[in-house]
Amino acid sequence: MDASMSEKVRQIHANLQRQGATLAVAESLTGGELCAALTSLPGASQVIRGGLVVYATDLKSALAGVDAELIAKVGAVDAAVAAQLAVGVRDRLGARFGVGLTGVAGPDTQDGRPVGEVHGAVAGPGSSAADPTSLAAVVLVVPGAEGARPSREEVRRAAVRATIDLVLSVVRE
Secondary structure (H helix, E strand, O other), X not given: OOHHHHHHHHHHHHHHHHHOOOEEEEEOOOOOHHHHHHOOOOOHHHOEEEEEEOOOHHHHHHOOOOOHHHHHHHOOOOHHHXXXXXXXXXXXXXXXXXXXXXXXXXXXOEOOEOOOEEEEEEEOOOOEOOEHHHOEEEEEEOOOXXXXXXXXXXXXXXXXXXXXXXXXXXXXO
């Protein structure tokens, strides 16, 4: 993780500590990279409750509480799925804030969604998956170099960066 990202994670930790708050993560396409970034600094255990890597579609429902009918209807890569991941992990891990992250890292499309499409959401104390306006969200489409599809690494790296920025915007002082 570069210095800029480390500083953002430091700010997230400091803001959470000032609020007496904690954060939990449910991530799919990044396979744990987001939680690894958020726990990379000493003292992370004071503010990071933990994470769920729900890479398999069925685990999004079984572990994070995403409505299986929603996934059957829209697929695993959707803003509503990210919202339910965020609320589900917040509630299941007993944190004040929950982060949900889903997308397509590639090399193939998924459920008709292109490689590089990413949806992230942050649920705070008053957030509800039934009310999308109560969540902070990011939609990202990662471009590839010279019009090519982005690599898995590019998509995953961009997803982690965008989500850390989103978390920082929500857990401000």
